[in-house]
Each structure stands twice: as structure tokens, then as C-alpha cells.
Amino acid sequence: MTRQLTIIGAPLAYNAPACPKPAHGTRFAEANPQHFMVTPPETPQSHPRRRLLAGALAFGAWPLALRAQFRVEISGVGGTQLPIGVTRFRDEDKSGQSISGIVRADLERSGVFRVVDSAGEFDETSRPNFPEWRGRGADALASGSTTRLADGRFDVRFKLWDVVKGQDLGGQAMAVVTADLRLAAHRIADAVYEKLTGDKGVFSTRIAYVTRVANRYTLRVTDADGEGGQVALNSTQPIISPAWAPDGKSLAYVSFESGKAVVWSQDVATGERRAIANFRGSNSAPAWSPDGRTLAVTLSREGGSQIYLMDPSGSNVRRVTQSSAIDTEPVFTPDGKVIYFVSDRGGSPQIYRVGAGGGNPERVTFTGNYNISPALSPDGRVLAYVNRNGNEFKITTMDIAGGTVRTVSDTADDESPSFAPNGKLIIYATRAQGRDVLMTTTLDGRIRTRLLSSGVDVREPIWGPFGR
Amino acid sequence: MTTLRITVSAAVLSAVLAGCGSSVKLDDAAPVVDARPNPNAAGANSGARPGGAAQSAVTTVDVGANNQAASNLARVVYFDFDSYVLRDEYKPLIESHARSLSAVKTKKMVIEGHTDERGGREYNLALGQRRAEAVAKSMMLLGASDGQIEAVSYGKERPASEGHDESAWAKNRRAELKDR
Secondary structure: EEEEEOOOOOOOOOOOOOOOOOOOOOOOHHHHOOOOOOOOOOOOOOHHHHHOOHHHHHHHHHHHHHHHHHEEEOOOOOOOOOOEEEEEEEHHHHHOOOOHHHHHHHHHHHOEEEEEOOOOOEOOOOOOOOOOHHHHHOOEEEEEEEEEEOOOOOEEEEEEEEEOOOOEEEEEEEEEEEEHHHHHHHOOOOOOHHHHHOOOOOOEEEEEEEEEEEEEEEEEEEEEOOOEEEEEEOOOOEEEEEEEOOOOEEEEEEOOOOOOOEEEEOOOOOOOOOEEEEEOOEEEEEEEEEOOOEEEEEOOOOOOEEEEEEEOOOOOOOOOOOOOOEEEEEEOOOOOOOOEEEEEEOOEEEEEOOOEOOOOOEEOOOOOEEEEEEEEEEEOOEEEEEEEEOOOOEEEEEEOOOOOEEOOOOEOOOOOEOOOOOOOOEEEEEEEOOEEEEEEEEEOOEEEEHHHHHHHEEEEEEEEOOOO | OOOOOOOHHHHHHHHHHOOOOOOOHHOOOOOOOOOOOOOOOOOOOOOOOOOOOOOOOOOOOOOOOOOOOOOOOEEEEOOOOOOOOOHHHHHHHHHHHEEEEEEOOOOEEEEEEEEOOOOOOHHHHHHHHHEEEEEEEHHHHHOOOHHHEEEEEEEEEOOOOOOOOHHHHHOOOOEEEEOO
């Protein structure tokens, strides 16, 4: 299978909240040192936000010849990837973060880029020797700088060049507090990724997962690369099934701190938390509707394990499934109208779907006798889940419209698949060399990376939304 | 954490029934919130303030174990793989607990269902729930009333044995009967 990458014509028009808004019709560098964008002469000067929204249209404004020159194909493992140089950013060691190191790692982890020899002293104002970089095998080059501001924040800047064409592709400046330097690096990687592939990057998103060391459990929130981890919950009792709210501000999860499974909701920034489902028996498997107004949960309050809907406050509880079997692991489709879930009403666990308002569930998985842990891609087209075959549990995908089933992992103890919000990667937990580890994979299973090698058992990863 | 299991005769059992701990309501189990100062707590939205809130703020909350009632007497019923059928050998145990509940209407118990480590967490939580409910139903047929028993599940989260072979798995497929 081949995939083609082309540069979109839209200039980088990224508006990070921490930045002052650019002046209308900003031109290159000297006019506005705080926030600069480069526009190709053909593209009309327009308000940055409109430029961002009109990215697809702006593409059409670029000359055809320019697009054709930067076309890269990816096919198979080790197939051609986009070679890019990312040099050390000027003064990044003074900021305490290797901005360029984070950008390089992000781009390589996506599987789409290969970083070439990037030695050299550059920043965003440099004029690169393009023949030299072509000699190093680069098609693109990124560099930048960090500068400490008087108020203690850092002014982080970058620039991206098309080495093939010898052209400046634009850049950005952003002012961030020290705690957000990693985030700034991830945003740069996102901008480079988007500019060169046309897809939205996920490097500045977050993931949550659970760790266990002896009888200590933590619920952690980290960058999508697994670094910069902060602890949201410390407990001596198990924590399972974390679920990001669609706005990325809170996490629902199941905690056993009171001696049974209870669903909690916690504001990530403040730590404020509330038990929202604490009915008789076990309360688990929280899943948010895409509009954040409803939670699906598994409750045993009427006997058995059945799926219910409720408000995020825990009120207005209504039952969705009506069986004497186990119905659990609900997940909403992106339009919020359908719920996929696991049921063993047919004798062994399979994945079904039902209208969110109730109705007759329809079976979805037919391969093998054990399919659990459904996850839906953001475009609603792909279902990821765990299939058990013999003693092996493997992440599997199904094209919902066509029914094609594909195994995407090469390990045998997988659990908990979760899609990145751009739909290009799946994160999951598995066991390797006796430890629980987190992995990401492209949807075709061709490019996989391991996220954490700290030696701590990690499980239940869940990928957060865009717009941290 | 080790699960304390004491095997006592029925006579001793009835003697200690009076001193059991009360049930832990969720309201009592207030989490021990970490008192670390959080500079980002106030208005942590996208700030235009200089030196303002980080967008990556996460506040840590600590919770501890709240139900370490030392007088818990555990009784254990074991299950076959993928099964929630009560084996004959455990029926006398269930019967004696049912009788003790039937005799003292204020007495309460919790039945915790568990599974071995194989399979998904949520599905196993539901399987453990099924096992606990099987024991509960059996006790209610034998004289206990519905309000005296709560069936809960730990799924595969609290194994009795951490091994990865059938002998460990067999020890983990269980239901534990605890006084409340």
C-alpha cells in the first residue's frame, strides 16, 4: 500500500493561545518580531484565522509545479520516509529543554519522517546552504531558537524550509512559561507535520494511563510521547478504565478505593473529583458522548452487568441494554447516535452496536469467539478491538463499511486500544519481556513504536483530544 | 497487600459476628487530597497573563485504603475457568453463611467476585460480578434477604496469587465472603 505526501500550499497560521494575536496582513519577520508568518507571493494576504480555515483552498492557489516537486511515497516497512533535518535550536540548552530533540523524536515516532544528520548552528533567521542539505539527503529542514523574556517566559521560534525547492515555508513564534516548553516543542512538531503531510499532528495532545508498582496505583497524564508525566491520582487500590472528556479537561475512571468499583470524574487541572456512579454492586466502563453531555456506564444495580446512560453529574440514569447477559465496554460513535459495546449474549464476548436511544443490538464481530474492548476512529470508519485467538490477545481493526479485518500487532498480550484524535495512530498496552508497556501503531500495523521503558507496569492508555 | 484468610469453625464464627465492622459508605470515604499548593488552580484557562497558568497543569490527588477492618472474616469459594457455577463442595460453606444471615437480620455481608488474569479488565469485572451474584442468589434461596448482601467484583485486579500458570489462576477464580 502506498501513501503519498504533498505539501499543502497554506502558510503556517497556527494560533497558540499564549501568543499575542498577529497584526493583520503580517509579512515576513522584520515587520513584527512577535509573530511572523511567511506567505508565498501568490496567496492573498488575509486574516490568519481565515487563512487556517481556508488551508485547503489555499492549496489550490499554489502553482502545480511546486506541489509536484515535494511528493513522497511510503510503502511498507522501511519504505521511503520524508527525510528532514532538525538542527539544535539556538540557546535551547539555556531553556532546560531540548526543543529540537523533542521535535526530532516526535517526527520519527510518527513513522512518516526520517531525521538526517542535523549538525550545525542555525536559528530561524538563518539562510541555509540548500545544496549542502540536499547533499545530506534532506528534503526539508527545521530550526529555531529559544530566548528568555524579561517576565521569565521563553520566546520559542522556529522556521521550516523546503530544501528541494530552496524555499522558506514559514514559521512561528510563541511565548510560553517554563512548564510549557515541552508543549511548545510538540506544537512545532505538529506544525511541521501538518505542513508537510497535510494531516493534523497529535504531538501536543495528551494521554492518560495507569501504572502499578506493588500495591500503589497511579493515574498519570503525560504528553503523547509518554514524557512530562504528572500524577492525577495516587491510590493503594486499583484504578481502571480512564476516559477523557471530549474537552480534555476531565477524566472519568473507575476506582476501588471504597472496596468496590465506583465511577469518578476528576478535573485534571484542579484535582476536584466526584463519585458519579456509586450504585449497588459494580459501577464501571465510563464512556463520554462526543458532546460531553452524557456518560455511558456499566452498572450491576439491577443484577448482572448492563449498560446505562446518565448525565455527567450522575443523575438521569436510564438503561440502554436489556439482556440477562454481560453487556459492557460501551463506546459512542463520533456522531453520538450509536453505541458499540461488548456482549456475551451469544455465548462468548462479541462486539455489538445499538442506537443510543435503545433498540435491538446488532452484532458486529464474527471472527473468532472472543472480541472485546472496542474503540472507534474519529471519523467513525474503523473499529479497533482486542481479538483472542487461542491464548493470544491481539489488537485488530475492522473497516466498518467493508468488513475487512486486520491484525495490527505482533505481540500476544494486547489490551486497551485507543485512537489518536487524528485517526492515524492507535495506542495500546501489551507485555514485552515480562513488563507491561505502551505501544503506538499506524493503522496498517506497519510502523510501531514503544512509548515507555521505565520498567514500571503501565496499562489502560487512553488518548486525549485535540486542543489541550 | 495480602488478603488475610482465617479458617474458623462455625461456633467461633457466631461468637465473633457481634463485633464486625460497619459498612463503609462512600460519603465516609473522603479522599485524602494531596495538599501540595497548586499555582494553576485559579482560572487555569488559556491565560494571557504574563507568567500565567501552564496549559499542562495536572493536580495530584491521593487516596488511601479506607476499609481495613481487621475483623473481616473471609470465606472463599473457587470456580472453574469461564464458569460461575457453584461447585458442590462449597455448598455447605454458603449454606452456613446464609443461615447466619437468616438468623440475624441486621447482619450484612459483601461478596467479592474475582477472576484470573486472562482476558480484558472490564469483561473480567463483569465475570467476577456474575460469580459474586451466583453466591448471593444461592444464599438468598437459603434464607438470607436481599438487603443483607451486596455482590461486588474486583475482576482481575486483586489476584490472590501473582503467578502466571494454572495453579495461580485457579486460586484467583474465586468469590470471597466478608462480613460488613
